[in-house]
Amino acid sequence: MKSSIPVAITIRSFNLSGPAFKKLEENCTLSFINKTGERLSETDLMKALANVQGVIAGTEIFSRRVIDQCNSLKVISRVGVGIDSIDLGAAQEKGIRIVTTPDSPVQSVAEHTLALALCVLKNIPRYNEQMRKKNHAVTAGTLLSEKTVGIAGMGRIGTRVAELFECLGCHIFFYDPMVTRQTPSAWKRVDSIEDLVECSDIVSIHATPQADGSPLIDANVLSHANGITLINTARGTLIDEQSLISALSSGKVKAAALDVFPSEPYSGGLLSFPQVIATPHVASNTVESRLQMEMESVNNLIKSLKDAGL
Template sequence: MEKLRPCLQGARVLVTDPVDDLLLEALRAVGAQVDYRPGISRGELLALVPRYEALVVRSRTRVDREVLERAGNLLVVARAGVGLDNVDLEAARERKVRVVNAPGAATQSVAELTIALMIAAARRLRESMELASRGVWKKVVGVELYGKTLAVVGFGRIGRRVAEIARAIGMDIIAYDVVDIRGHAEKLGARVAEDLHSALAEADVVTLHVPLTPDTYHLMSWEEFKAMKRGSILVNTSRGAVVDSEALLWALNEGVVATAALDVLEHEPPATEAEKRLAQHPRVILTTHIGASTVEAQRRVAIETVRRLLEALAEARGCSR
């Protein structure tokens, strides 16, 4: 990156969400002028963004068409994380704004949380912990994951890592994706489902690892829950809007889903009546979107994001590497 220093000297970068100090230090090391404003309001962002050539965000800040239209000098948007659903990619393309992210940096951390939530759901840990906190020493009987069938919906980096760990536990893996995953599945000893509903019908546990797109919005809704095996477990560490909260609430109350373990909701914190009821439901384990929130993942995210950001910014400024 030192070779890029002459090109990036004085580049103005706005960072609007909390990031690892490593990212900030790397930007300053090449001479960029960094304005670190985690928690900046929408109004402040719209007022300030015209001054900057690069914008760094995580999940909170929405880089929509309005923001991009205000950002007359913007060359690069960097999402310090995996997904890009909070960036209007079409509007960015129209304005020739490059968009970069760190797709592989959080794989291990999200996979580990997925397995942890799976185990917590199987062993009914929320119920047991709540009893213990009240001084009630009552045994809560769960189930083992060994020998159970896990449907991995979305067989990308994270889905494959989850499948690898689950195989080590002794689970049978069935994988589903809209792209050809036969090669990856064969390497991991997983079976490939012909369609989503057939995977859901066979699984004792369903884990979701798909990006949020128009095609995956409410991917898990009424018909999908009706297709699931009765008494199964649902885990979602991908994007909240992949699951229809009202349909999930119905599935829980009908006993179709025994336990839902969720790291994400469509609105965070819960905003709709269904989401609030899910958060309070005795058979829902809910965490606060912590999939990538480990020291190790955040450092990998910082390293990968800053590398991609600086390369894109140098290219956009017309500098040769």
């Protein structure tokens, strides 16, 4: 029997004809659905959350101001992994439970990371653009095999990325002070992010945001680089934008491939560099992963609401 529990879908894209939406409709009363295709502003988010008890959320900003006016909200169910867009302190004070979908995006993000690396090394975006302009100039690419790949953050996604690169003949180094589990003996652990940058040809970021909000990759870290390719499919705030711009200008960073940015949608200075490949925060957005994430987020929401006695 359908519940009268009011919920909202505030994420900018959700398959309204898919099985996850159908299950949500069968179990809850939908008070709001974001059909704009855009990330909701703070004001619009507050309106959407008025009187709801659960929400299917994306990367919209759940600030203290937003959460403070949510007198009915019990559960925020993220379609995705990151929770840095949510004021955790405010949510805790309100007794709001936060749930995520940590497993669903792993393969998709790992494949996107590998694709970005290959695009950089093989000059694929440049050739695609040149040929459409009848320019058939050739620039030699580079082998991925035998490259040293440094992984910053050896969680689910970082581990899968390491496995994929290793399959193609790469040497794996990693930095993650939180990892205590056993890792493959061929993977080499380093003691600092500076050491990782210094010894790698490619550095791929899969870390969680710093506790104090500071960037993991700043000017000091990049001063240790020797013409690296830098990939970020984690969080835009993990790289200091101006430091990366300076490193690209100096050649410390030979190329960058970025799916995430400090502010999104992004239109900043990094896009002026031809050696920067940019995608609009879509690493997890495959048909298969999206279906899995949406269903997992709906299941999480329904279970959490039941656990809350609703």
